[in-house]
Amino acid sequence: MAQRRRREPEEVRPPADPEAAAREICLRQLTLAPRTRAQLAEALARKAIPEEVAELVLSRFTEVGLIDDEAFAQAWVRSRHNGKGLAPRALSAELRRRGVADETVREAVADLHPEELAEAARALVARRLPATAGLDPARRTRRLVAMLARKGYSPGLAYQVVREALADTAEDEPPFPDDP
Structure with missing residues (x-):
């Protein structure tokens, strides 16, 4: 099996006209997707644009509303x-x-708004609820609350929404038939 050689990172040299290069880099980045000032500053630093030139270009882009x-x-x-x-x-x-x-x-x-957050949490739980069918209620609750926690919801809201959803699900399920 042939071994791959790792390429050494090439040294990035400052461009001949750093201001023009900085404008081009920023415009290219902004064409791809919206970027924050910090993201653009990082991109300029990676291309060895001097800090004072980067600040000048970023300030101008901010002034005209591009950033x-x-x-x-x-x-x-x-x-x-x-x-x-x-x-x-x-x-x-x-x-x-x-x-x-x-x-x-x-x-x-x-x-x-809190109502928006609660509604979004309910929608997430409703979408995930069928995948937890058949699990015991404690495990089901843990999984659903953990999913909401990963999405950044507060524990109080997460437990409230999951409790409501599980209560609604219990009402919708038919009762078990009597054993003869």
Whole structure:
């Protein structure tokens, strides 16, 4: 069996015109998907763009509205909450990993109303409930609550929603026939 040679990482040299290169890198990144200022700064650093040039380009992009962490955070929260059912805790962690400031994160997740969160949790449990059929109630509860916890829901809301769903399921199931 032939061994693969590991390629050594190539040294990244600063470009001849760092400002033009920085603008091109940022535009390319923003064309692919919305990015935060921190994500773009990271991309520029990987390409050996000097820090002062990166700051200059990022400031200009922010000034003209191409970089807007507040809009990014709000769109991210809506998208991930509606698409994946994520709750504020999980959404906050994702935004912080993308370099969004704490205050911006707090404002973005504050837009989610408790009724929205409860409804999303109910939808997640309803979707997962059939897969837990046949398990004893304690195990079923643990699995469903754990799923909601991974999505960032508070323990109180998770237990409440799971209790309601299991109570509704028990009412829908036909009683066992009497043994002769």
